[in-house]
Amino acid sequence: MTSAANLYQEAELLIADAVGDVIEHWGFRKALGRVWTVLYLAGDPLSASELTERLSMSSGAMSMTLKELQEWAVVRRVWRPGERREFFEAETDLWKMISKVVAERERFWVRSVRERLEQACGILKSVPTEQGRGALTKAKLLLSFAQLAEGVIDRFLASRRADFSGFGLLEKTPRAAVPEKR
Amino acid sequence: MTSAANLYQEAELLIADAVGDVIEHWGFRKALGRVWTVLYLAGDPLSASELTERLSMSSGAMSMTLKELQEWAVVRRVWRPGERREFFEAETDLWKMISKVVAERERFWVRSVRERLEQACGILKSVPTEQGRGALTKAKLLLSFAQLAEGVIDRFLASRRADFSGFGLLEKTPRAAVPEKR
DNA sequence: CTGAACTTTCAGAAGTTTCTGAACGAACTA
């Protein structure tokens, strides 16, 4: 194996693991971040076995990881005429990825929290003690935060784009040497 | 036990668990959120045994949970003259709580991610292949996101306050019924 | 139809996190 390939692999694992950490902080498994990263860095679609080898994972874990990545629309399955195997490539549209997660996961639990707080406020209204009144005031404050969060999420999703303007980054994405896909 | 006390307890647990979920999404244990909530709703300082009873936790878990909450400066120990036991009360300053977490936890791992990406970019620079050049471009993009995040965090902390203006919430006490959603 | 190539599934293994509860320790009282 050449030195260049060794170095590439070293860098690849370093980046994959760093992204894995980021993704883990977002409540996903590290493996999801690592696999996405290898595909992203590769540019070209890779096969499952290629990924299995590069990341030293079992075929079972890879299969489940790819399934989950596809459910989140973060990785796409690519068919190559003449090839028996399936290939995978990374979605690079950040807005697509983030909005999907926000819409399907964040939105859901924020609503669940808000609903429970509302229910609790309803109960507290019928508690005539000093304790009950004090708690109701605070519960309402918590509730207003939940409502605020829900509103921010909805407006964020309605905006149909990540508003990172002002940071001047996303607009002029240095489109890598990635061949356009259909 | 009176009905009012029963109802209070029901609402308390409902809220505690909802906040526990929120806190869990922030990477802490549910128990931290639950204990903080009971203290917050109570208003007055409570003893460890009181908390243990209300949340049906073991004394050991409560001890560890209170220790952690104090490390995050989210709960304060209160001494009551004449009382042998220690009492605890909830910190209610949101900015204090959030900035502490951001400064001591988020800041740290974002930096770690950024450093690893930098190292990887350094390695990729010496990989003269096609593959290496393509990956370098993308790694640099990831790096710029990490740097962006680091900058946002630092500016956030430097601002010394949560800038929630525009949501018109934190400034004044909440008005009861709020929202309107379409 | 048969066999090769490849993927998916899933039961159990391994790893990780969190909790329990008994033991210990500290602070105070009688």
Added chain:
DNA sequence: TAGTTCGTTCAGAAACTTCTGAAAGTTCAG
């Protein structure tokens, strides 16, 4: 000093998450 009350620690238990690898499934060429 002995006893009481709390608080803390920690080894093991329990709960939960993730991974492994073999078996079953699918697809396709010959």
